[in-house]
Amino acid sequence: MLFSSWEFICVFLVLVLGVLNRLPGLQAKLAWLTICSYIFYGFAGPQYTLLLLSATIVDYNVGKRLAATDSVFGRKSWVALSLTVNLGMLAVFKYANFLWRNVLELLTVGDGLWGTELVRAVIYALQYESLTDAQTFMQVVLPPGISFYTFQSLSYTLDVYRNKTKPEPQFWKFACFVSLFPQLIAGPIVRYVELAPQLETGLLRTKTVADWECGVLQFSVGLCKKVLIADRIGNAIDPFLGNYHQLDMVGSWVVMIGFAYQLYFDFSGYSDMAIGLGRLLGFKLPINFDSPYRAVNPSDFWSRWHVTLSRWMRDYVYISLGGNRGGRLLTVRNLFITMFLGGLWHGAAWTFVVWGAFHGILLAFYHGAKSYWDRIPPVRARGLMFALIVFSWVPFRSADLRMTKEILLAMFGSNGFMSGSVSEMPPKLFLALAVAGALAHTCRTNSNHIRYEDLGNLRVATLAAATVGALVYMNVSSKFLYFNF
Amino acid sequence: MGKIRPLHIFSGVVGLGLALVGILSFFYGGGHILFWSDARIAALAQEQVTANKVLLLTAALDERLYKKGMLRARASEIKVLVMGSSRVLRIDGGALHADRQSFYNVGLSGATIEDHVIVWEACKELGIMPTVVFWGLDPWIFNENSGGLRWESLDADFRRFKYSYAQAGPSLGYYLTDRSLHHFWLKVTDLLSMPRLVQARDSLRNALAGSQSTVQRNGDVVLIDEVLLPPLATGFRIDGTTVSPSAGLADDSREMGEAKAGKFFMFNEWHKLNGARIGLLEKLLGEMHASGVKVVGFTLPYSPAYFAVLKENERYMRLLKQENAVLRDRFAQYKFEYIDMLDPAIVQLSPEAFSNGTHLTKAGTIKALQYLFEQMSLSEARRVPLAS
Structure with missing residues (x-):
């Protein structure tokens, strides 16, 4: 049963809360x-x-x-x-x-x-x-x-x-x-x-009214993220990823940036809904995303992306391996092993192994070159980090390593700069990417830091209108990407 | 009076918004048609037969209820029946050498075995005993219902069959429950869905602009002369075939893209190829055989480009092979013909014979049927049923 379904919202949740209270x-x-x-x-x-x-x-x-x-x-x-x-x-x-x-x-x-x-x-x-x-x-x-x-x-x-x-x-x-x-x-x-x-x-x-407000409003924010942004982008880019060998340079970048936003809004949307549901039940669940595409370095990224998994891997794998207690070389080794296992946790495929290893190398590199990296101005550091993350999503999204290789080569221009795939993309995709980009990169306050009980009337009304849109789109909503893991 | 809190505003706006969507969808998106009774659909069908006009097809129309209504309206005439999915909807009487009066095409979009059962039940109920049934079988015939309205709108018909079947056959737990409440739920959620809202928007825009709307304000569906059918619109003729169904190229590229990514059109439930669903087929064939109906089963071709993608997936091809063996075996059991033409190399059709990966054009359909007749082993199969 999906959170983003009428059955869940109108039947299951109502029944659970009604009886529980x-x-x-x-x-x-x-x-x-x-x-x-x-x-x-x-x-x-x-x-x-x-x-x-x-x-x-x-x-x-x-x-x-x-x-x-x-x-x-x-x-x-x-x-x-x-x-x-x-x-x-x-x-x-x-x-x-x-x-x-x-x-x-x-x-x-x-x-x-x-x-x-x-x-x-x-x-x-x-x-x-x-x-x-x-x-x-x-x-x-x-x-x-x-x-x-x-x-x-x-x-x-x-x-x-x-x-x-x-x-x-x-x-x-x-x-x-x-x-x-x-x-x-x-x-x-x-x-x-x-x-x-x-x-x-x-x-x-x-439960207080504030509990209900925080719960309902954060759930709605998650629903909108999932249905109105992640699903719309996903529907638009999936056919192109199905024909990945026809992607040119611009097209492959657009598609992979689209996937970066799709994954973020899909998974963080789910997390918002989970946290909102937690509030309705009376719990405060930990946050899972903290504006990850505003990260300025690999270490910063992992403290913002899938926070609870990063924390688990740190506490039970990285520290068990010795953490940073054995000198620089052992720290690098431990980082690499932790990320390698983190990749494998996501899925049993070489593509996830490559993804984990890439992040392991990136973290190890950052650890070695920290003093240089940290001198990069924040705006450039964010741009660099986002580009590296988009690269890393290529193996993550690929069905196999052949697909990974072909998309990466296309991103470097092996199929030409702009040979037509972009012109076939629906204009709505670019609108969705613009909205997603603005929200992911420029919003200083993300959905976890909003004080829902103090939201202004206009903002609440806007969120409610967006929620109506999300509810209407819900019938064609797909399952959450992280359900595959 | 207490302070107005964010939750109050939120609830109010969401409530009002959904009410507005519901009202628009109900009156302008054709939502009301979903709530039509059998009798009302039957009246529409009767009117169409009398007027001999095309029914403009809208997403609002419950195709299954409508087709049953048409069966009722034409019950006394039908001798040659075509069953199948949207892939058979271009087969008309001419293509089968049958005259228009005795022919009806009861193809239903995305039909699975339950739909075929319902058609047969409707025929029994209405006293229709065709001489021959041309039955288009698709790779997804044994899929579990995908959860949309589809055959559930005729759930009662299906239940009659399943109760008798359940006495002897394996368990069909999913079908042994009354799903009318579920059906109602599907209708309500459909009313609050985007496709319905888009239709409402278009109808409202047409109404405001004064142009012809596909769904009238008073709830009537448009019956028009075939020549007046708008170029991009689809309609049902009184023989059940569709008019100008220019299957979308956008759908085609999406289907193709999904196939290349390992997802196959309407065939994502390979694990549902189970005994209970095969049992339904056996029971249906058994009843048809006992009634003296001649059945000709066939599978229309996929386009060469689409089939080439499918061929790359060994698992898919293996499952197709298994399913084909099941169909061939069950048809042979009752000495019915079954001609598999899914592989386009069998009929040797050019890409132009297809309107998309899974649907043939009218010309392509005629060519495929020519091959079917060539292959039918008994010459009487050509003769017996087709002359009225």
């Missing part, structure tokens, strides 16, 4: 919210709720065992179990097919090497006709949001293991933390220590 006692509210979150997730496929439940049950019990165990070996064993279950689910559902395909391809490299016979035997044994068919053997449908809730649940056991938090004694509260529907499928990735206190105070306190 009438239920007596914390346990009943937690149970209701958890059940609703499972129903919400079940719309993607009822079978997926079993995965969510498995992660919840395992991590809830691991948390309790960790608190009850004093021995180092015992504690390590329990946390290893949590890691195995959570990362194991990711491995099976997200990476198994990728690994299988690459192993088969590796064995046939060079045509006639030792592996070819083995591959033939495998193809025969699996009763497939060709290598391409055999590659689909491990093909499973990726459960939506699995990368998000496994990381969220895992952060709990890691925090208990590191004694940063106490284990949760109430099952419903923990289940609610893992499955909370506003941020279940695409974040923000919330840490247990952030949400646990709010699960009590937020649910029990009576």
Whole structure:
């Protein structure tokens, strides 16, 4: 079920809030919210709720065992179990097919090497006709949001293991933390220590008008970002990306800048909607975007883009690897490994590996040349950073590395400067790009920093009018891009 | 009186805005037609038959209800029926050597197996027992309904069939529930959708400018002489075929772009090729066979350019092969003809024979049907049903 659907807004949300605010006692509210979150997730496929439940049950019990165990070996064993279950689910559902395909391809490299016979035997044994068919053997449908809730649940056991938090004694509260529907499928990735206190105070306190205002208005801002900007740009550029080999230099830049805005407004729109929904339920979820295209350097960018993932990778990967404690070379290595894994987190494909590695190199380079980079005037630094980010979205958007290569070459003029693809682009695309660009680059106050309860009447009326437009366009709205991860 | 807060202004503007959109869509966007009863559509169909005019097709018209109304209006005459999707809508009586009186084309846009079931149920209900059914089968025939209004507007007809089917066939849980509430919900949300609003805007603009509107203020759909049909408009003749359906080139490039990106027109649900839906086909063929109807199944060609893109995707081709094997097998079971012409190389049509990647022009359709007749193994299949 999409946030940007009539079913969600008019039926699901009304039902959730209507019942929640009438239920007596914390346990009943937690149970209701958890059940609703499972129903919400079940719309993607009822079978997926079993995965969510498995992660919840395992991590809830691991948390309790960790608190009850004093021995180092015992504690390590329990946390290893949590890691195995959570990362194991990711491995099976997200990476198994990728690994299988690459192993088969590796064995046939060079045509006639030792592996070819083995591959033939495998193809025969699996009763497939060709290598391409055999590659689909491990093909499973990726459960939506699995990368998000496994990381969220895992952060709990890691925090208990590191004694940063106490284990949760109430099952419903923990289940609610893992499955909370506003941020279940695409974040923000919330840490247990952030949400646990709010699960009590937020649910029990009576909502004020300001809560409703902040919730409704931020949700509406997110809806407008998604439906009126991201979807409009996406619909206009997708056919051109489908025919990417015909893109000329200007066309490829327009399309990739379009994708940069589409991704930002799509994902930050989702995050705004999640944060708004959180406010309606009584929680304050962490922000996920902080005007990322106003970043002046790679480090700044990662403190503004997908903030909760960056924070997770920093706390649980980068720092675990040693962070910046081992000198410059080790810091660079750790940065690279963290970003490489961050790329792989986004998807099981070489394109995401390239994307992660690119950002790893960029961060490492910035770390080495910080004193020079920081002397660049802010406006130029922002322009440079945006150009680099647009480059980085090429592998991120590409279906394969061939597409990445062709688009990158086109951006450098391999298909001519302006041979016609731009003239085929709809004028509305340029209007949408202009609006998106103005909002992304020039607005100092983004949707997370607006004081919704103090908004002027004219601005509220403008937002409401835009929301009517978004609601009317909602029937043709596509799913959120980050649902694929 | 309390202070007016941002939430009050927001709620007021959104409420007013949606009400305005709803009113405009209802009265000018043709939304009211969605709420027409079967009887009202039947009256329209009867009027069209009497006047022998073309019905201007608007997005507001519920095509399924209308076609059922036309079946009712022409029930006593129909002997040759064409079933299928929009891809068969250019097949007229002439192309099948059938006279216009005995022929009806009941092609429905994006038809899936449920639509075909509904057409058959409507025929049974109205006492139509065609001698022959030419059945255009498309790659998406086993897709689950995409959630639009489509066959749901005739949900009651489908339910009659599914109840009898459910006694013997595998579970069809999705269909065993009353979906009239869902149907109503779809109508309401459709009323608040952009395509409906755009139509309202255009109609309102026409009304203000004093020019002819496709949807009249009083709720009547326009019936006009074929020669007066606006160049870019589409209409239904009384034999069910469409007039001047110049399928958009913009759609074509979009379809092609999506295909190259791995998404295929109306065939994105390969995993839905399941036993229950194949069971529906079996049941339908079984009933037709028992009724003594001759069925000729066929798949019209895709354009060479579009098919070339499809061929690059091994998975797609494999699934097409599987689906084709299922269709061939089930048709053969009842000794019905099934001629697959999806690959344009089979009929050897030039790109000019296509108006877009998936739709043939009138000339292309005639050529494809010539091939179909050549391939029909029994010569009686040509003769028996076609003369009135």
